[in-house]
Amino acid sequence: MAGGKGTRLATLNMDIPKPMFPVLGKPILEYQIESLKKSGITDITLVVGHLREVVIDYFKDGKKQGVNINYIEESEPLGTAGALYYLKDEKEPFVLVFGDLILDIDFNRFMDFHTDHGAAITLYGHPNAHPYDSDVIEIDRNNRVTRILSKKDERNFFYHNFINAGIYCVSPDALESIKEPKKIDLEKTLITKLIADKKVYAYKSTEYVKDMGTPERLAAVTADVKNGIVAGRNLKKKQKAVFLDRDGTINEYVGFLRSVDEFRLLPRVSEAIARINASPYLAIVATNQPVIARGEVTFSELEEIHKKMETELGKGGAYLDDIFFCPHHPNKGYEGEVAELKLDCDCRKPKIGMLLQAAEKYNIDLGSSWFVGDTTMDIQTGKNAGMKTILVQTGEAGKDGKYNAVPDFTAEDTMEAVMHILN
Numbered sequence: 001m002a003g004g005k006g007t008r009l010a011t012l013n014m015d016i017p018k019p020m021f022p023v024l025g026k027p028i029l030e031y032q033i034e035s036l037k038k039s040g041i042t043d044i045t046l047v048v049g050h051l052r053e054v055v056i057d058y059f060k061d062g063k064k065q066g067v068n069i070n071y072i073e074e075s076e077p078l079g080t081a082g083a084l085y086y087l088k089d090e091k092e093p094f095v096l097v098f099g100d101l102i103l104d105i106d107f108n109r110f111m112d113f114h115t116d117h118g119a120a121i122t123l124y125g126h127p128n129a130h131p132y133d134s135d136v137i138e139i140d141r142n143n144r145v146t147r148i149l150s151k152k153d154e155r156n157f158f159y160h161n162f163i164n165a166g167i168y169c170v171s172p173d174a175l176e177s178i179k180e181p182k183k184i185d186l187e188k189t190l191i192t193k194l195i196a197d198k199k200v201y202a203y204k205s206t207e208y209v210k211d212m213g214t215p216e217r218l219a220a221v222t223a224d225v226k227n228g229i230v231a232g233r234n235l236k237k238k239q240k241a242v243f244l245d246r247d248g249t250i251n252e253y254v255g256f257l258r259s260v261d262e263f264r265l266l267p268r269v270s271e272a273i274a275r276i277n278a279s280p281y282l283a284i285v286a287t288n289q290p291v292i293a294r295g296e297v298t299f300s301e302l303e304e305i306h307k308k309m310e311t312e313l314g315k316g317g318a319y320l321d322d323i324f325f326c327p328h329h330p331n332k333g334y335e336g337e338v339a340e341l342k343l344d345c346d347c348r349k350p351k352i353g354m355l356l357q358a359a360e361k362y363n364i365d366l367g368s369s370w371f372v373g374d375t376t377m378d379i380q381t382g383k384n385a386g387m388k389t390i391l392v393q394t395g396e397a398g399k400d401g402k403y404n405a406v407p408d409f410t411a412e413d414t415m416e417a418v419m420h421i422l423n
Helices: 007-012 028-038 052-059 082-087 107-116 186-196 215-226 269-277 299-315 353-362 376-384 414-422
Strands: 043-048 068-073 094-097 101-104 121-126 136-139 145-149 163-170 200-204 208-211 240-244 281-288 322-326 370-373 388-392 409-411
Touching: 028 043, 028 052, 028 094, 028 101, 043 052, 052 068, 094 107, 101 163, 101 215, 107 121, 107 163, 107 200, 121 186, 136 163, 136 200, 145 186, 145 200, 163 208, 186 200, 208 215, 240 353, 240 414, 269 281, 269 299, 269 414, 281 353, 299 322, 322 353, 370 376, 370 414, 376 388, 388 414, 409 414
Parallel strands: 043 068, 121 200, 240 281, 240 370, 281 322, 370 388, 388 409
Antiparallel strands: 094 163, 101 208, 121 163, 136 145
16 A cells, blocks of 8 residues: 555655655665565555655566566545455455555565464554554454454553554455445454454564654654664564563562552563663563462453553553463462362473473574563573573562572663663
8 A cells, every 4th residue: 555645744845655755765665565575475566646656657567676566546545445446356365565664574474374364354463662542453362353442542441562553464355345446444344344254363473563654753763774673573583582570570579469450560661671672672571370270360360460561561662572471380279279270381480381482483592582580480490491581679589599590690670681681
């Protein structure tokens, strides 16, 4: 979709379509085409309208970029989905990308997810630093989309930081309701109906996708391209992560946290995690939650606690790339315990099952990663995974005494730990 006017970028005085705005001398749209090409996608259709000749004169038939480009020219704006009428006869699923995004992603993973789930439309979702003014995706445990929370609606509740990035995988049969090329809103007209039919799924990734629609955001993504962060986040490349314990490291330690009302972020944590987000590292939580096996907290109650964590971090301009938790507990004899969760599992720290799950999901090199926590158990977990470790002096401050594990560094809090890693 390459016909945007870029009205919020008017102060830059560039009379060109928004997808043609230059980043380090190259149009945003060209970065997108290069990313598609790296995934073997070389047949590309550009939907153009406003100042279409600027796009067409630059890319022509795509041979210069090593792809095949054709055009859908809108004589009048057809919204975000009207031009899809011309793609109804496609035989295979296709990727739809909004042209104002700086990105570098593994489209093959995305399309494989779409095919494996038999979706009509798959949304590409990720966390971001401003979820409060973004459309939020809600999904069930099977990654099926249940609703989309508009950024225009008031939210007086907690929510996961899972944002619609403006990239879609579309099966042609999803377009049956488009009878003519007229102005159509993709989300309101097409996706909303398919959500009701349970045919929309969401794919979660940590790869770099950012809207550059304001002068400030354009400057930020330009810096990220220059520093190699955009290309480095592509999941075809090995990633590195800062793994964080939860209780006593991110939030105040209250013993077994059983209520969302007891959850309070520690000072400077949002700023610390925001610094991870701006670095080449992923920010991932790995936490033991035996309160579930003990019958003291349900899965839905734990999810509400994690929604609060993500909402509060989002208000501070920070996000977690993922959260892994172990619900098991090996010891029996608790009133109300959940029998099927009372087992000696592979994921309970200091075992490294959660870290291995994260490594597989996000192609993480654990040897280049760090574990930050407030207990000797956290330090032992990191060592068991071959990671460097930092003990913070918040929470239990290493006084649990369960393991004779010496950290690589001791920090006053998570902020100091992160600064040590990044420096």
